[in-house]
Amino acid sequence: xxxxxxxxxxxxxxxxxQALKIFVKTHFCNGDDVKLIGTWARMHFIENEGxxxxxxxxxxxxxxxxxxxxxxxxVVFGFYLLKRLITKGYAKGVIICGSLILAGALGxxxxxLFYGLIFTDSPFSCFSGNYDNLSGMMAGHNKxxxxxxxxxxxxxxxxxxxxxxxxxxxxxxxxxxxxxVPFLGGKNFVFFEPVFNIxxxxxxxxxxxxxxxxxxxxxxxxxxxxAIPQI
Numbered sequence: 001x002x003x004x005x006x007x008x009x010x011x012x013x014x015x016x017x018q019a020l021k022i023f024v025k026t027h028f029c030n031g032d033d034v035k036l037i038g039t040w041a042r043m044h045f046i047e048n049e050g051x052x053x054x055x056x057x058x059x060x061x062x063x064x065x066x067x068x069x070x071x072x073x074x075v076v077f078g079f080y081l082l083k084r085l086i087t088k089g090y091a092k093g094v095i096i097c098g099s100l101i102l103a104g105a106l107g108x109x110x111x112x113l114f115y116g117l118i119f120t121d122s123p124f125s126c127f128s129g130n131y132d133n134l135s136g137m138m139a140g141h142n143k144x145x146x147x148x149x150x151x152x153x154x155x156x157x158x159x160x161x162x163x164x165x166x167x168x169x170x171x172x173x174x175x176x177x178x179x180x181v182p183f184l185g186g187k188n189f190v191f192f193e194p195v196f197n198i199x200x201x202x203x204x205x206x207x208x209x210x211x212x213x214x215x216x217x218x219x220x221x222x223x224x225x226x227a228i229p230q231i
Contacts, residue, residue: 001086001095003082003086006082006096006098006099009096009099009100010099010106013099013104013107013198013199014103014106014110017104018107018110021165021197024045024167025045025115025122025146025147025165026119026149027146028045028146028167029045029124029125029127029129029141029146030046030122030123030128031044031045031046031124031128031129032045032129032131033045033130033169034131034133034137035132035133039171040172041169042169042171043134043167043168044169044195045122045166045167046166046167046195047122047165048163048164048166049067049163049164064161065160067112068109068113068160068162069160071109071112072109075102075106075109078098078101078102078105078106079102081098082095082099091216091218093209093216094217094218096206097205097209097210100202100203100206101206103199103202104200104203106199107197107199107202108197108199108200111163111164111165112160112162112164114162115155115162115163115164116155116156116158116159116161116162117154117155117157117158117159117162118149118152118155119148119149119150119156119162120147120155122146122147127142127145128145164197165197167195168197168198169195170192171190171191171192171193172191172192173190173191174189174190174191175188176188176189177189
């Protein structure tokens with residue numbers, strides 16, 4: 001697999017990820033929930049200052065800057081590592097998984113680096129609500145309550161302090177635990193509860209595939225078949 005093919009995978013995922021994020025950021029109020037398929041496949045707009053699926057290392061601005069800086073270093077190293085894997089002749093599956101992970105990291109890094117500089121804020125609003133479909137939300141929305149592009153540097157935050165846009169929500173199972181269950185009786189149980197984005201999904205698919213199929217993926221091609229990658 002050539003390096004340019006891996007880069008194409010990264011670029012396509014970044015385009016899809018950023019296109020959906022920008023649409024949601026500029027059309028949804030923070031907290032809006034729109035049904036896509038029944039009640040188990042929804043778009044639910046939230047923003048987070050942490051890692052994938054809303055995980056955080058700290059509530060402080062310093063924690064956010066550290067996380068964004070770590071993402072930046074990881075992405076730069078990721079491009080180097082991806083090219084090394086291709087040069088050493090690793091299997092196509094490894095390269096694809098590496099491309100997915102790199103694309104996901106870069107997708108969320110873009111939010112962290114620039115969204116605070118180019119967008120106004122999306123605070124939780126009294127205008128947010130639950131909708132049966134996207135057209136219904138668009139028709140009745142107050143456009144002054146959603147974020148919009150602004151001149152570079154005049155947004156809601158500084159460099160490295162942007163919030164990651166999440167919107168994909170799949171509560172496949174949602175029920176109240178029987179009262180007789182110890183500790184959890186009567187409490188609501190939801191699976192899958194985290195809200196995520198395309199970048200998060202790309203990282204998860206890449207990592208899970210490598211873990212599940214590592215024996216068949218993590219090997220090099222025979223030396224006679226290894227060729228110097230072309231850019």
